[in-house]
Amino acid sequence: MDADRLLLGNLVLARGSVGRGAQWRADDRWQAARRADPRSRVMRVCDGAALVAGTDADAVRVALDLTPVVDVPVDAELTFLGVDDDDVAYFAEHLGWPESVDTTDARWADLRQVGAALDARDAGLMVTAVALDNWMRTHTRCPRCGAPTQFSAAGWSRRCPDDGTEHFPRTDPAVIVLVRNRDDRALLGRQQRWAPG
Ligand SMILES: [Zn+2]
Known part of the structure; x- marks a missing residue:
């Protein structure tokens, strides 16, 4: 029983410490105030990856490369990700091309590469931002009439x-199952073309 609880507690992508603040999403005045707040931070997302600090691909601990919102163009469409316990607001900027930001002291990484190396705050922010980015890139037109839809x-x-x-983002429930027998032996599968071991 304890072992089962441990498994559920270790889901690296189900962490998060930033409240989503859904009540402020459509509050234009509140959004404008946070867009002008020098404490507000922006993470960059592009094609399933986020910009993370540092260039060491083998780093054990990784943090998002966050930029003050006041350094981002005022007309950029930013997704509001939420507010933390210190009242700092977080946004995501959705980039069409990874080359559009400076990566001198940063690099692009996806959740498979850095999900487990992020702290709870950054893991929660990245999961949300990547999911919304995927949805935005694939739902650019109205399913009813085909017209291009607008950010809202x-x-x-x-x-x-x-x-x-x-139109709203889809929620995709996912289940991961570990099959094991009474002797606590797990059933694993692997593709034939994967490297041995
Ligand atoms: Zn329409």
Whole structure:
């Protein structure tokens, strides 16, 4: 029983310490104030990856490379990710090309590469930002009439300018199962083309 509880407590991508602040997503005045707040921070997302600090691909501990929001162009469409216990607001900038940011002291990494090396705050931010980024890139048009949809609710919905419909990100439940017998031996599978071992 204790072992089972340990397994569930160690889900590296189910951590997070930033409250999502859903009540402020459509509050334009609140959003504008946080966009002008020098304490607010922005993470960069592109094609399933986030910009992380440092260039060492083997680093045991990794942190997101966060930029003050006031250094990001005011017309950039930023997704609002939430507010932490110190009242710092976090946003994500969705980039079309990884080359559009300076990577002198940073690098692009996906969740498989750095998910377990991030702390709870950064893991939660990255999971949310990558999921929303994937949805935005693949849901650019209205499913009802085909018109290009527009960014809305601080990135948490897309609105059709032609018929007024609003579209939301899909929630995809996922289950990971460990099959084991009474002797606590796990059943594993592997692809034939993977490297031995
Ligand atoms: Zn439409």
